[in-house]
Amino acid sequence: MSTLSALAQKKIAPLVNNIGPDIGGLQLTAKSTLKRLKAGETLYLEGDTAPYCYQVISGIVKEFNTLSDGRRQVIEFYNADDIFGISELHSQLHTAEGVTDCLLRCFDRNALVHEIASSPQLSQRFLDMLMLRLHRVRERLVMLGRMSSVQRVAAFLVRLSKEQATTQHIIVMVSRQEIADHLGLTIETVCRAITELKKRGLISMASKRDFSIPEINLLDDIAHGEHGVH
Amino acid sequence: MSTLSALAQKKIAPLVNNIGPDIGGLQLTAKSTLKRLKAGETLYLEGDTAPYCYQVISGIVKEFNTLSDGRRQVIEFYNADDIFGISELHSQLHTAEGVTDCLLRCFDRNALVHEIASSPQLSQRFLDMLMLRLHRVRERLVMLGRMSSVQRVAAFLVRLSKEQATTQHIIVMVSRQEIADHLGLTIETVCRAITELKKRGLISMASKRDFSIPEINLLDDIAHGEHGVH
DNA sequence: CGTGCAATTGAAAGTACTCAAGCCACGTGG
DNA sequence: CCACGTGGCTTGAGTACTTTCAATTGCACG
Numbered sequence: 130m131s132t133l134s135a136l137a138q139k140k141i142a143p144l145v146n147n148i149g150p151d152i153g154g155l156q157l158t159a160k161s162t163l164k165r166l167k168a169g170e171t172l173y174l175e176g177d178t179a180p181y182c183y184q185v186i187s188g189i190v191k192e193f194n195t196l197s198d199g200r201r202q203v204i205e206f207y208n209a210d211d212i213f214g215i216s217e218l219h220s221q222l223h224t225a226e227g228v229t230d231c232l233l234r235c236f237d238r239n240a241l242v243h244e245i246a247s248s249p250q251l252s253q254r255f256l257d258m259l260m261l262r263l264h265r266v267r268e269r270l271v272m273l274g275r276m277s278s279v280q281r282v283a284a285f286l287v288r289l290s291k292e293q294a295t296t297q298h299i300i301v302m303v304s305r306q307e308i309a310d311h312l313g314l315t316i317e318t319v320c321r322a323i324t325e326l327k328k329r330g331l332i333s334m335a336s337k338r339d340f341s342i343p344e345i346n347l348l349d350d351i352a353h354g355e356h357g358v359h
Numbered sequence: 360m361s362t363l364s365a366l367a368q369k370k371i372a373p374l375v376n377n378i379g380p381d382i383g384g385l386q387l388t389a390k391s392t393l394k395r396l397k398a399g400e401t402l403y404l405e406g407d408t409a410p411y412c413y414q415v416i417s418g419i420v421k422e423f424n425t426l427s428d429g430r431r432q433v434i435e436f437y438n439a440d441d442i443f444g445i446s447e448l449h450s451q452l453h454t455a456e457g458v459t460d461c462l463l464r465c466f467d468r469n470a471l472v473h474e475i476a477s478s479p480q481l482s483q484r485f486l487d488m489l490m491l492r493l494h495r496v497r498e499r500l501v502m503l504g505r506m507s508s509v510q511r512v513a514a515f516l517v518r519l520s521k522e523q524a525t526t527q528h529i530i531v532m533v534s535r536q537e538i539a540d541h542l543g544l545t546i547e548t549v550c551r552a553i554t555e556l557k558k559r560g561l562i563s564m565a566s567k568r569d570f571s572i573p574e575i576n577l578l579d580d581i582a583h584g585e586h587g588v589h
Numbered sequence: 590c591g592t593g594c595a596a597t598t599g600a601a602a603g604t605a606c607t608c609a610a611g612c613c614a615c616g617t618g619g
Numbered sequence: 620c621c622a623c624g625t626g627g628c629t630t631g632a633g634t635a636c637t638t639t640c641a642a643t644t645g646c647a648c649g
Contacts, residue, residue: 194501218490223497353427
């Protein structure tokens, strides 16, 4: 498990990106266009044809599935530099929507797939990307399958803290509802878990979106079950 | 969601396999050796170094994580032809164990990675494999995050039925405990869910491991929430 | 100073879990 | 051949946790 969390540490992307299209330093020659996506705006729907794939330049995008009763499960949040829409086949398997206002780079999916296939370096890069993403999802599988609401929220905050690399103080860019849909909980349970963590002195909040984490290791311990927390 | 389940339909592997090492028809030149693994025997532990990766020739292998309190989350079951251990980095991220007696083909991990990197076709094959696996995990993420115990068990049986392609009658090769660890439930809850499905006439059992599914679509409907089943 | 939305809190209901006991097929030994 | 133990599965009763439904608070905005 320690290995998993070590893996989860994601390098921080600069807020403003490099000029041209590239992936991990490798230049992409496939044509790309820019697209703005507003917060709450839908990029594509589950079942849509998938002619494009996207790279986040700035902002946050979420991909989610909607169940027949309207509840949602957020599959993944994508931050700056992340590429998504590439692993789909003929049609989109999830719905994508802007969490914040976003700037995206759009690639023709076939052209990009072709370019990847013809470059060993790019192929390797994509293999690595998929492996990393697979690990992340598997970590979350353990969370959703075996961890309590408090543990999930704690783990969520720890992950955010590591991503933002601003220990002590993090800004949660997603709503409580989005956290809930990400963690497989209801919005109320997320609130109560946050309250519980506050009560225990593990976090404090300057505003509803600004969290302080005095001792990240303590929070991480909670997330990993070191304590009588179910 | 329908697209997801369509994707999940896995071609059935023959019980006895091709003679040589290959992946989706592509020959592998990397050296390989055979290894027997008994039911319940551990292949590797989370945290072990990962010099090898494996292909299942016959039998079933499970990969799982163990939590600090001893509970387990099964990450994936691997059947004939499946390759695993490839997506790990320096050390294993999960523990692998035989569900049944198994015959495995072992590859030197570095050699295989190198061979993949040097073959565009193999790279493509592996990209596809990882994408498919990612989709599968994401499906399960929705299950664990948003579906009831009965829905999870129903979905599990439907998936098994599609894999075995023997509609009407399936043999569950894994124990109740393994199903529970796979679905993020307890063994008792799995039993009760099975009982519930029996009560509703959606399944029947010749023995504890032999299930009959008179109308798979009805079971699939339950799994997808078409009904007042939470 | 209302309006509206996000977040929070409370109370009741529901679902899955825990602990405990019973069942059943199977293998062993008397 | 049968009593006895074993391990996997099932069922029951009570508990713990999360959800549901219903208010309430807090804050930004007009």
